[in-house]
Amino acid sequence: MIEYQIIMTLNGALTVLGIAYVTLIFNKLKSYTSGKRHAVFGPLFGGILISIGFLCIMRPTSELEKNVITLLLLAGPGVMVYSFSTLGLLVPTKRFVAQFLLILSSISLVSRFSDTTAQLIYIGVLLTLLIMVHSLLMLRVLPPFLRYSLLISSWLFVAYSWVRYFINRTSLEGMSFLIVLLYSSAVILWVYSAMGIYDYLRRWL
Secondary structure: OHHHHHHHHHHHHHHHHHHHHHHHHHHHOHHHOOOOHHHHHHHHHHHHHHHHHHHHOOOOOOHHHHHHHHHHHHHHHHHHHHHHHHOOOOOOOHHHHHHHHHHHHHHHHHHHOOOHHHHHHHHHHHHHHHHHHHHHHOOOOOOHHHHHHHHHHHHHHHHHHHHHHHOOOOOOOOHHHHHHHHHHHHHHHHHHHHHHHHHHHHHHO
């Protein structure tokens, strides 16, 4: 249990870093989004809400705290989706639609858990991460290597959405460790790509 909490807390910290870089990227591009500059702050605000909720959900909470966390994890994705749609970065490609539906359909396994609300929120968080990856893939200035890294990351998130239900949180051994490693790899690839894209834009814009 302790190992799982430590690893997922580190993943949460990396998620915060990734959100920060996504915000920096769109802030760098704000001069190319005439009339929509206010929207670049949406990913940051929404990301902060998601990050706080995601980090808080890793520890036992009271009923009131659970309600607050639920509100944060519902409001955060809503703000980010609105911002990305305003910036024209939610163009539905066939790949994105397929990945979105695959993650959404993992809801069919939620019945394995008593705390179904938390599991539904978790699916929402995964969908938000997929949207952030997709928003970066919509940038036309991507170097091929970073594009491939983002594509791999997006499919790893899809795979994790289905296998995460089989994690044994009391003992991270064997299959459980590999499943957590799957999610960690998806987050690391996304953050690495976001950092690379920002560095690329910083040098050329």
